[in-house]
Structure formats: C-alpha cells, structure tokens
Amino acid sequence: MLVVGSVALDTVETPFGSVKMALGGSATYIAVAASYFSAPIRLVGVVGGDFPKKHIEFLEERNVDLDGLQIVQEGKTFHWAGKYHYDMNARDTLTTDLNVFEKFDPRIPDGYKRSSYVCLGNIDPVLQRQVLDQIQKPRLVIGDTMNYWIEHKPKELAETLKVMDVIIVNDAEARLLTKEPSLLKASKRMIEMGPKIVIIKKGEHGAMLVTEDMVFSAPAYPLENIFDPTGAGDSFAGGFVGWLAKTDDLSSNNLKRAVIYGSTLASFCVEKFSVDGLRDLSYLKIQDRFRSFLDLSRFDER
Amino acid sequence: MLVVGSVALDTVETPFGSVKMALGGSATYIAVAASYFSAPIRLVGVVGGDFPKKHIEFLEERNVDLDGLQIVQEGKTFHWAGKYHYDMNARDTLTTDLNVFEKFDPRIPDGYKRSSYVCLGNIDPVLQRQVLDQIQKPRLVIGDTMNYWIEHKPKELAETLKVMDVIIVNDAEARLLTKEPSLLKASKRMIEMGPKIVIIKKGEHGAMLVTEDMVFSAPAYPLENIFDPTGAGDSFAGGFVGWLAKTDDLSSNNLKRAVIYGSTLASFCVEKFSVDGLRDLSYLKIQDRFRSFLDLSRFDER
Numbered sequence: 001m002l003v004v005g006s007v008a009l010d011t012v013e014t015p016f017g018s019v020k021m022a023l024g025g026s027a028t029y030i031a032v033a034a035s036y037f038s039a040p041i042r043l044v045g046v047v048g049g050d051f052p053k054k055h056i057e058f059l060e061e062r063n064v065d066l067d068g069l070q071i072v073q074e075g076k077t078f079h080w081a082g083k084y085h086y087d088m089n090a091r092d093t094l095t096t097d098l099n100v101f102e103k104f105d106p107r108i109p110d111g112y113k114r115s116s117y118v119c120l121g122n123i124d125p126v127l128q129r130q131v132l133d134q135i136q137k138p139r140l141v142i143g144d145t146m147n148y149w150i151e152h153k154p155k156e157l158a159e160t161l162k163v164m165d166v167i168i169v170n171d172a173e174a175r176l177l178t179k180e181p182s183l184l185k186a187s188k189r190m191i192e193m194g195p196k197i198v199i200i201k202k203g204e205h206g207a208m209l210v211t212e213d214m215v216f217s218a219p220a221y222p223l224e225n226i227f228d229p230t231g232a233g234d235s236f237a238g239g240f241v242g243w244l245a246k247t248d249d250l251s252s253n254n255l256k257r258a259v260i261y262g263s264t265l266a267s268f269c270v271e272k273f274s275v276d277g278l279r280d281l282s283y284l285k286i287q288d289r290f291r292s293f294l295d296l297s298r299f300d301e302r
Numbered sequence: 303m304l305v306v307g308s309v310a311l312d313t314v315e316t317p318f319g320s321v322k323m324a325l326g327g328s329a330t331y332i333a334v335a336a337s338y339f340s341a342p343i344r345l346v347g348v349v350g351g352d353f354p355k356k357h358i359e360f361l362e363e364r365n366v367d368l369d370g371l372q373i374v375q376e377g378k379t380f381h382w383a384g385k386y387h388y389d390m391n392a393r394d395t396l397t398t399d400l401n402v403f404e405k406f407d408p409r410i411p412d413g414y415k416r417s418s419y420v421c422l423g424n425i426d427p428v429l430q431r432q433v434l435d436q437i438q439k440p441r442l443v444i445g446d447t448m449n450y451w452i453e454h455k456p457k458e459l460a461e462t463l464k465v466m467d468v469i470i471v472n473d474a475e476a477r478l479l480t481k482e483p484s485l486l487k488a489s490k491r492m493i494e495m496g497p498k499i500v501i502i503k504k505g506e507h508g509a510m511l512v513t514e515d516m517v518f519s520a521p522a523y524p525l526e527n528i529f530d531p532t533g534a535g536d537s538f539a540g541g542f543v544g545w546l547a548k549t550d551d552l553s554s555n556n557l558k559r560a561v562i563y564g565s566t567l568a569s570f571c572v573e574k575f576s577v578d579g580l581r582d583l584s585y586l587k588i589q590d591r592f593r594s595f596l597d598l599s600r601f602d603e604r
Contacts, residue, residue, distance in 0.1 A: 184524040205507035219519030222486040256601040297599045299558040
C-alpha cells in the first residue's frame, strides 16, 4: 500500500489543551492508521531539515517505509496552526506555512511502482495524477480532495476524478463539488464523474458509502470528549484502505467493514492530540471497538 | 394512546412548490403517523370554526378519535407560515397566528383518562403537566419540547421533565437544554433531569436513542428529494409511540425498532407536502421501508 500526501508539524489549540509543532499531515495520519492492518506502508512526502528525528523513529516503528520521504535539508517542514472552538465542528486556521511542501514533486521510488493500493491524500489534483502516471496498474486508487481544489482547480480535479476508484470527501465538499444539497444525489453525481465508490464523511454523524447498487450508513462512535479532531478524516481513510489492502476483497460486505474500520481509527484519533490516539493501539483494541459499532447500529425485525 | 398538541393550518413554501392552509400541527402529524400501528388514537387539541370539514373527515378515516378536539366556533385555527431554502435544513417562519391555540386549555375527556401511552406534542410545559395531572397512571409519557420553552420557561420545563419517561428533541435543542456540545453527554444529562429514555433527532443524519445502558444510532432514510420537511419530527414521534403502543414492549430491542419505525414514518412524511406523505400508506409499505433500514445499516464481522 502506497500513501502520498503531506507530512506536517501542527500547532493545535482546543478547549481541552494545546500542542505545538506536533506530528501531523494527511500522509502521516493515513499511514499510521493503515499500519495497524497492512505492512509496510509506503509513504511519499516531503519534510524539511527541521523534522524531528523522533517522528522518523515513530513512523519506522509503525512499519512505515520512508524510502519515499524526501528530506530537504535546507528547508522547513510544512507547518499548520489552527484553533478549535467549543463545539469542535468549526475551526480557524491561524497559520499555513507550506514551506518545502509548496514545491512538493512526488517522485515514486522504483520499488513502489507496483503498489496495489494507492491512497492519495489531499494534495493538488495535478500532483495526484502525476503520482498515478508513475504507478503500474494499481488495483485500487483512493483519493481525497478539499474545497480549495474544488474551487480553484475544477478542471484538473475533474480529470483526476476520472482515474480514481474511491473518493473520500466530507459532506460540505460533496455539496460544493456537485452543487447537490441531497447527499444521495451528490454521491450519484460523483459516481458519474469517475469513482465507482463514494464515501462521504459526516463528522459526528458518521459516514455514508455509496456505490451503483448499494447505500450504507455508518454511525460515528459516540464519544463523550473529542480532544482534537485534527486528522480524523485521514485516520478514517487510513483505516479504510488499510483494511482493504489487508483483505484484498472489494465485495460490498467488505467495503462496509472497511468503512467501520475507518470510523474506528477516526474515533481513536480524536481521543488524544496529534497522532497520540493512534500510538498504542492493538489489533484487539481495534476489534473491540469495531464490535461496539455492531452493537451501536444493530436492530432486528422481531 | 393519547396525543395532545397543536392542530394547525400551514402555509409552506419550498424550492419544490408550495401549499396554502394545508393540514398541519404537531398533534395531527403524531396522530396520523401513529394511526398506522394503533387504533383509535385519542387526540386533544383545539381548532377554530374555520377548520375545514375535509380535515375532520380525513382524521376520522385514519381512526383518530376526535372527542377531545375542541372547536371554538367564533375563533380561527392556529396558522403557521414558513419558507424552506435550497438546503432544507434552515427555514424562515413568516407568520405565527396562534389564534384559538393561544388560550388552549387541554381538557381530557373522561374516556381518555386511562390512556396508557401519552404523547405530549410541543406545547407549553405547564400545559403538558396539566395534561398529565388528568391521566391515571400512564404506562409511558413521551414528550417533545422546543427552543422557545427551553429559553423562556426553563423552570417549568425542568418540572415537566421529571414526569416524562421519554424525551424527543433535536440536536440543537439537546445542546441548548443541557449546554453540552457532545450529544452523548447531553443525553446523559437529560437522563439525570428525568426521562429514562432520550431520543435526539438529527434530521438528515438520523436519530440517536440513549438509555442508561444503551446507545443506538439510527440512520436516516436516504432520499433524493425532500419536498417538505414540515412535520418530520412529529411523524417520527408518532411512528415511535404508535409502535410501542401496538407492541406494549419496552425492551431495548423493541425501543430500537420503534426508533426505526419513527424514522420510517418521517421519511414518508417529507416526500410530499403537508400530511400527504402519510395519507395512503399501508402496513406492507411501512414494513418494506423498515426492512430497507436494515439493509442500510447492517454489516457483519466477517
């Protein structure tokens, strides 16, 4: 499994506390979440000379293969700072220092070119396509995007969507991309745009999986406290793709399971700051929470 | 089963069309939805001399017992006018003419005083308690409320909550009532306030059922078009209570089923204007949609 995206240092403030220059970035969260299912996870990204060695060590411990991580010694790592408010659904971005990420040129090492599962984090759709051009016949291409690309590079995004198998977006992005207020209609519109599998993340309301012949609604895990929502969406993507890469089964039933594993990893992520919620998981702990999703949504006819 | 609440004439505009002076009101939607499970439904409410005979006939056809419907010949029926926008989640109230509803004094006919299932629509919490004072040992009291009473009659509402068994509110009302952004924490707080069973309606995101030892997350039925959201919450309450009154089973499993029946009736309600979505249902049609909720949320471990 291959992941391409940002590796960043995040400064985050929430009503429950704050962290400075903590490990973050879409590729980081995706890789760490997926690492609980599949190994090694190949990561392509870029950091500066300031990127702490302890983060490298942590990623290596999690069996993340860093051959594709470019280190620009004279540059600085992408830095994002944001602040969440009381209700945790809204956040203010305080700083976005792209630094070395601004000129990110994703070069795929030869050893990565035959990756079966390719997960494209939220980067310029032109770069996403550039990545795919370097991969030989991937089995499944999963892509994320965001409002910025939808608004500023609609044509490039449309081209990239044609070569994506799975698109993962949040509800606001789905509506912005398709101009459809109904999420069901928006999903069907996205299927027409290319991806055969659409996943809409709805934060505290769970996620929705739509294919041509199936709609699946997954609840969110009900948490009393959300300490830091940063990375929840990427942890979802990592859990989802990691499970698919592990099982290599794209049946409807297994896609639903993958959505629940994604939701499971996202629920662990938000319980602590930065990637701390994903540090000390175990397969058993993950299975336990997966099963509590069963209890949460199961009912019977009589 | 007894229902107390408003019976109104609604003027509604949505991006899909409009209706003028159509049948509406919380007690109306609750009674009509519940009538598909339990009969007769006893209704206590008030209308003016202008209330069209065809509405009386429709309610009687649906087996709604109107002995408790006061008709103030010289007055006018409660009239509400509102407009929904493109995304259907926000609405503007254009007119609220309380008319005869302003002095509504819910008198429970003797024949109604031994009702087992009592559903209190969204009315003044003082009136809700006045109703309960007239009922002999109800088996289950289900109550609705809204932001107006939470803000303007918090003490009275607190007293009424102590005698409610089930509270049904939407997510914004739950947060307003408890000052808790987490819906799980808000639910637990409401359980401390009185009701042993809490239901939070989340519109297009479904509903959440919380008791002391259970959390259940129900999806919303994915509809391509929502023609008119008016009455969805009351139809939910009607389906929920109707199912419980029919089965007289308050086990966790049956409460979950009741939530799905509530969601089912709400989904039919929003497909047409006014109560039209609830006019020509059948038990079979309802069962079919209930089963599609199973497909929508079911997944298995392997």
